Amino acid sequence: MTHTCNEPFGPLYQRPPSAPCPNCPCCTANLCEKGRNSVMQCHGQRLADSRMVALVASCPCSADTTRGTHAWRVAQTRAVKHATEQPLPKAAEWVLRALAGGESFEDPTEELHGLRARRYADGDENAWRITQLGRRYLLALEEPRYTSAVHVNSVDVKTRAAKVVVLGWHMEREVTVLADFLAQAVNVELPDLPGRYLDAKANLGAADPDDLVLTRIQMPAPITDDYVAVRPLGGAR
Ligand SMILES: [Zn+2]
Known part of the structure; x- marks a missing residue:
């Protein structure tokens, strides 16, 4: 057997070895960085030793109860959709x-x-x-929700996070959302999201961008045939 057996809490279960996470007793900093930015959390990452899954299973750094993690964003969205849709x-x-x-x-x-x-x-x-x-x-049962245009500024394909501007909330401040929620809703690949305008329902009264939850994400209504027909006339004038 290798010496890993003697060091079950050591840094060997995640390669390459990295410094311990300063915010939890269970993970390397590297693992928590990945776990925070993954709906799979720390325990769903590729671990060199599968026995470590149980050890890192309740890591607070990536938990769905910790504000700002991917898992937290999924949980927030699930609760809001539940309250507003069913x-x-x-x-x-x-x-x-x-x-x-x-x-x-x-x-x-x-x-x-x-x-x-x-x-x-x-x-x-x-x-x-x-x-x-x-x-x-x-x-979510009570807060008002309005339809707003959403502009996708950028997508980090690695962490699957998107930076968007929710125009009805603020014209410039960026809001982090899970890119997969956008991509799946409008059937577009992640790299094709930046630059697009989408429509979504959002709690525009939120003070903190992390508290904005987008639902009913969709492509904007297409320009009608009427509008297209009028344009050439306007241009000819
Ligand atoms: Zn962790």
């Missing part, structure tokens, strides 16, 4: 609201287990809590 039954929403308000409540239909499966609540019979994701779901 919301929870009223009984479950009522329980979640009671949790959010710190009120005592009964749960005759056992909604809490479903809420926990969705990661909107955690805990157990002794102490249930609403999660940040659960609060995001409730917020």
Whole structure:
């Protein structure tokens, strides 16, 4: 056997070796850099030793509860789409609201287990809590969402992140979104996204760009035949 057996926590499970991550006890800095920018998080990266999956499985650096990670963006989008497109039954929403308000409540239909499966609540019979994701779901039920033009400034194909400008929110500030969400919605390859205008629904009241969640992403409505027909006349004038 190699000496890796004696150093299960060492830097050998990720090659080439890199410095330990300053923000977690489990990973190299290199691994967390990849994990943050991947929906697969740290444990889904290519690890030299598969036994390390369990070790890095709960790495906070790439977790979907850590603001700014790819996994976090996926979770935010999932909660907002859930709230705006196919919301929870009223009984479950009522329980979640009671949790959010710190009120005592009964749960005759056992909604809490479903809420926990969705990661909107955690805990157990002794102490249930609403999660940040659960609060995001409730917020999404109420926050206004508007259609806005979205300009794709750039795409990092390696990290699959896109920098976009959501024109209804700010004319210049860039917003980071997952390029795959854009690409899949409009059926375009990642390298073909930059320079395009898309339409999307967004919570334009958000203060922080990371809190903007785009849904209903689509190509802008095509220019109608009428408009095309009028242009040559205008030009001939
Ligand atoms: Zn990590």
